[in-house]
Amino acid sequence: MADVSKVGLGLPPYVFVVERVKIKEFAEAIGEKKPVFLTKEAALAEGYLDIPCPPTFITLALQEFTGAYLKAFEALGVSLKNVLHGEEEYEYLDEIYAGDRLTCDMHFESIVEKKTKTGPMDLITLRTLFFNQEGKEVMRAKSLIIETQ
């Protein structure tokens, strides 16, 4: 089960660049065809400064290319094969645009053991704060990860 002594700790802050081509790749994988996410001209026409980040694009900053989830599981002694994603929450504090460099600060907010009919499980909450290149906090993410046995 997850190492509760690590609650309050986190990963060293890391940088995630909002790559223009990754937004396009992400949009195409989902089937998102709105021009605002595909061309800068369309984004400008809607009053944005550049292509805005689609609502769930930030998941890329938590997944394998940055390795954040995997590093968190390793730090907490959690086996990947016992892990389920329970909930995901984003708070949007300011706009994020293609080209932004986000500094991501993930910490292990809580680990709660829950007894169920099929055995105990740990509810692990990971909290990530995102700051842009100007040091402004632009987003917060909360991931609830379930570790079964």
Add this chain to the structure above:
Amino acid sequence: MLHYVDFNGLEVGDSLPSLTKDPITKVQLVRYAGASGDFNPLHTDDSVAQKGGLTGVIAQGILIMGFMGQAISGWVKTRDLKRFKVRFMGMTYPGDVITVKAVVKEKKESDEELFVICDTLAEDQNGKTKVSGEFEVLARTGV
């Protein structure tokens, strides 16, 4: 130009126009794996998924959340989306047809601005909920 929803004109209980996606394909799961960097073989390799007791690959939960984000960004400009939360409820398979729905749950005023909170869900062709959640938008006048 897109026509966003006028959240000022909505009342609690009103539905937003639903978004029905094309059937999920295995190629789409591979594309999403490449885009997101989540290379868990449960989403891309049938033989691995079958060893785990599944009938075959399952869709990334976050892909379904992405569909919901697509619906939301059709209802409101992303700059006015303030919060979006989901709970992953069930597995989704290639061939499933996902529809994203939303209903206004609450309207609240804060600092003379109106915020609208909606319940949302993604369900399959049998009406089974795969992901449920809620989101909050700033209802700007004159959008």
